[in-house]
Amino acid sequence: MMGAATNREVNRLSVTIKDIARLAGVSHTTVSRALNDSPLINDETKQKIKQIAEELGYTPNYNAKSLVLQKSHHIGLFFTTLDTGTSAQFFYDVVRGVQSVIRDRYQVSVKGIDTYESFENVNRKAFDGIIVMSQSAQDNDFIRWVAEKEIPYVVLNRRIQEEHAVNIVPDDRQGAFSLVDFMIRQGHRRIGFIEGKARFQSAEERKAGYMEAMRTHALELDPMLIRQGSYDMESGYQAMKQLLELPSIPSAVFCSNDEMAVGAVKAVSESGRKVPDDISVAGFDDHSFSAFLSPSLTTVRRPIEKIAKDGAGKLVEAMESGERRSEFIPVATQLMVRESVKPFVPN
Amino acid sequence: MMGAATNREVNRLSVTIKDIARLAGVSHTTVSRALNDSPLINDETKQKIKQIAEELGYTPNYNAKSLVLQKSHHIGLFFTTLDTGTSAQFFYDVVRGVQSVIRDRYQVSVKGIDTYESFENVNRKAFDGIIVMSQSAQDNDFIRWVAEKEIPYVVLNRRIQEEHAVNIVPDDRQGAFSLVDFMIRQGHRRIGFIEGKARFQSAEERKAGYMEAMRTHALELDPMLIRQGSYDMESGYQAMKQLLELPSIPSAVFCSNDEMAVGAVKAVSESGRKVPDDISVAGFDDHSFSAFLSPSLTTVRRPIEKIAKDGAGKLVEAMESGERRSEFIPVATQLMVRESVKPFVPN
């Protein structure tokens, strides 16, 4: 009679190293070592054990491994928010970039920082490492928490002051500068600006680039030409409508991202004007649709997927070496000249 | 001297129920019960224990919990692919929808099915439940695997035959039908069609809707008017270019999604024609940019975020009740009439 033993096996969720041990006639320790390719184990036994494991369809219980190895096999990918302000394209590029380097080495959990009331569950037991895709200084509390818990982490997309982390940041200011500089060289003097989401660092950097370019060319900074937006199309549409109601409208408008530029172009069309003949419009990000719009959108490419990949790579390095290295890596942006900005023609 | 004990505490990753037990002068069993609000424990002791836990900043070790409770606290969110074919908007809407109902009850890991060579690590130990955002019959192997492993799951977005799962699917065929029907009622007779990504079910359904509408109105199905696309802008652009080279071009073109419609509109513009005056164009999905294009895009809204929410809700239900219920839930789509389709005017 073998009722009891059989029942136990049947009821169990799945095969364990003890099952393999029994069949191989060795101890479970030996099985563990064999499956981990320990040099201690004789090659023949090793092969035999591996074969049995294969036949039984053994898969390790990662919860048990995690418990004893103090390693969760999980990394967290945190965004400032998953609601307004994070564009679909941005989100998608980041997740793809991260996944492409992590593959099945870790599980990647995607989160919005703003959904947490308390960070208590963000700790070393839950995450081996954390990628913060930071868009705003709001994230500082979170980043400080992660640093205090001594979880290996990297911060991408926004410059931070902390000392113990890799920080990869696109040079938004330079990108904005070169775009506005380009507009000015095309003869534009009254250049409007639609800001990104308030308190987002990228929004501030882009504004700084705009202002710097204007100052460099000794152009007047008319505050009426600067409008607040929030990175979504509707806000770009509204802001542009306001600009078009001014007594003296700008000949060119720089929108802090491509989505707002789409909204802005719509407002221009509705006013009976044409882009770029009557007014030039540019965006930022080089969103995937930008090249396909009519007119195609002049913008600045920001290599988000590459930043995500590099960041994930650096994080894995840090997790596996155990060293916390501080490193600031700026990433160049690239001006994409297309059709939506034309030389200024006085009428 | 208290060297040894202190050292152990200092070196440990964090506070455990045994630490709390020691301070409270009870056994760790009592602590475990108290923190889980067991009715067995006296209210006073319970309060005292909870307070100590609070003071020490205790957080449970989910790996240990998982091990003993056979529950991973993780759910998997699987897409057919994270590469071409899955649009950023689709991806984003789904993740947001799922996260909004799951919150911090489970960790959500996002995956592309096509990155797996072997599904071995997809099992009950790793996932308490799985959401398959299925776009193609390619996923059938995966779905079968999940069903065999008896992991609670739901399949969204694509109709399946399996018996033990909830299946929520937008009625793409009906949506496509009503859109093409609308075009025909606007007087169009030669209506082009740009197909979605090959082997994607949504692509086939939309084609079926197109053909059904044409047949219903007894219109000729000219195979020259049907072009293969792959759901991205470039393919829409190329397909439309081909259609415009025909000796007799269509007066309206239905693109299987909005992204291809954007590419198609570009091709029309480049040929010197105008949308919708010279040729009408429509898409599918009601992408966030569709209302903001000029002309705004006539399309079909598919409530992806709602599907994701409902699906996540059903999954949680299934996981927590332990019942596998088979349920097919079709979701209506909605025709969004905008500017890019105009009544047909013979020239």
Next chain:
DNA sequence: ACATACAATGCACACGTTAACAATATCCTA
């Protein structure tokens, strides 16, 4: 006053894995 029920807590083991240490067998060296 005594059996009985019940409330509250502890003991001991289990979950599946790894690892320090112990144990054995085998081989080599002087």
Next chain:
DNA sequence: TAGGATATTGTTAACGTGTGCATTGTATGT
């Protein structure tokens, strides 16, 4: 041929938590 080194395996405890069962103390009913 004794003694040590080495290769291979096993014993046992540990990771942090939950739970069946035993235990203790207290209240209840007769």
